[in-house]
Amino acid sequence: MNFKRSGAVLGAVAIGAMALTACGSDNNSASNTTTVNSAASNASCEGKSTLSAAGSSAQKNAMDAFASTYIAVCTDKGKDVKVAYNPSGSGDGRTQFIAKQIDFAGSDSAIKGDQAAAAKERCAGNDAWNLPLVFGPxxxxxxxxxxxxxxxxxxxxxxxxxxxxxxxxxxxxxxxxxxxxxxxxxxxxxxxxxxxxxxxxxxxxxxxxxxxxxxxxxxxxxxxxxxxxxxxxxxxxxxxxxxxxxxxxxxxxxxxxxxxxxxxxxxxxxxxxxxxxxxxKAISGATFKNEGTGDLSLDLNSIFGTSEPGAYPLVLATYEIVCSKGYDADTSAAVKSFLTSAAGEGQADLAAQGYVPLPATVQDKLTASIAAIG
Structure with a gap:
């Protein structure tokens, strides 16, 4: 069924996240009226009903749009879901993820070094993956x-x-x-x-x-x-x-x-x-540091250093940091379902809010990594 997100749905997002988003810094959200074809969504809407995340304020408006879309899709499929995202900053998001206080983190930079080692322990001995979901010029x-x-x-x-x-x-x-x-x-x-x-x-x-x-x-x-x-x-x-x-x-x-x-x-x-x-065009030419592993940490030099004609090089990428494996079954299903929606139909509204929808070259790799989450 095709429908527009109703005011009630958007209200549910705002009420559910009001306490969390109050600490966010900048607000440049746009009205969200794109038609969603829930039947075409690959989101299963399975797993636990409420997901929690925190981190990058740069992707806050994108996460609001993703949550609105996901709620609309799952409501049409008879599922009651919620997504609470706190734009508390990338460093805080990574810290909360390591401490198991949230299901995934948003970050303007890939998790690495000592934090990556700590995240591996949080993920029951499995690597944390960096999944670039939101790009902002x-x-x-x-x-x-x-x-x-x-x-x-x-x-x-x-x-x-x-x-x-x-x-x-x-x-x-x-x-x-x-x-x-x-x-x-x-x-x-x-x-x-x-x-x-x-x-x-x-x-x-x-x-x-x-x-x-x-x-x-x-x-x-x-x-x-x-x-x-x-x-x-x-x-x-x-x-x-x-x-x-x-x-x-x-x-x-x-x-x-x-x-x-x-x-x-x-x-x-x-x-x-x-x-x-x-x-x-610049994002389409991006390469990844760990090709073939599921982790999609970007080689930023491939974007910032591009000399491709018609490519604008100054683009900020924000990641979702997730466990490659190590979640309980309900959390794994919910994380995969939400990110599947965000990487798919969730991209439709991003341009109106100043972001760049995922080029097909990145979207295909991201979808494959999301599907491989254990």
Whole structure:
């Protein structure tokens, strides 16, 4: 049966998760009215009725959409299910997963090192898998009067965010923007003042794509040494909106909300604008560190370092961290069912909320890994 998610269904999600989502930082959720064909869903809706998860706030709106879709599908199949997701941050999600306080975690980076070893113990001696379910493009958003089409590259961005380029009419920027009148004005970088997966991914991008111009390293805290700080994605985007001459890195949805101009990125094959299609092209070319194992940890260099024509390279991936085996039967069935729905019909609404739906190349691998969860 085809139907639209009703207000009652969306209300159930909101009420069931109200206490949890109150601690989330940014909210850019869109209305959700996509028609769901529950008969075509591969979700079994079996297993325990309530799933719990926590972690990345970057994927919070995607998880809300996934939960809404899953509830709608399972309700139509005569099953009463709930999904509670707490956007408490990637680090907290991984910690709660290891402590068996939640069924799976959302994380802006793959679990590794000592945490991976601890997760293996939590999973009864089995590996935890990193499953990239949500991709969000990161915009280079700026406020520069009279300049609607700006092109930058990894090297110029690295120098802007480390203090090596301080004026908008710097020769390195001018060389990328032939015919554009660039003002002789200071550049005001706006950066995240709080720890952020977006910051970590941006700095990893600079490390990969700047040709050695970025030497600061990466991490969840901004290490460039310049700029004015603002808290959260909403904070940096609002700061740029109110500060002529400023520039930031922020999820596309927040740039759109604040009507900010977005720079094109030249990866060496010509300027590429940020769109669903160009970001999807970069994701399609992604490779995985542990091919053939079920774990889908991404080789981020394959995205950040792409020179594929028409591919936008600055994309944040968020993972669901799950036990490959070691769940009890009811939890295993529920985790597999929810993730099957999220990787399938759940992708339909993501573009409207600023995310990039999974390309087929990634979706096929993800679906196979989900099916292999024991």
């Amino acid at each position: 990161v915009a280079i958003a700026y406020n520069l009067d009279g300049v609607e089409d700006l092109t930058l590259n990894g090297e110029t961005l690295a120098k802007i965010f480390s203090g090596g380029i301080t004026k908008w009419n710097d020769p390195a920027i001018a060389a990328l923007n032939s015919g554009v009148s660039l003002p002789d004005e200071p550049i005001v970088p706006i950066v995240r003042s709080d720890s952020s997966g977006t910051t970590d991914n941006f700095q990893q991008y600079l490390t990969t794509a700047s040709g050695g111009a970025w030497t600061k390293g990466a991490g969840s805290d901004f290490v460039g040494g310049v700029g004015e700080g603002a808290k959260g994605s909403a904070g940096v985007s609002q700061a740029v909106a109110g500060a002529p001459g400023s520039i930031t890195y922020v999820e596309k949805s927040f740039a759109d909300q604040n009507k900010l101009a977005k720079a094109q990125i030249d990866t060496g094959a010509g300027p590429v604008a940020l769109t669903e299609e160009t970001a999807g």
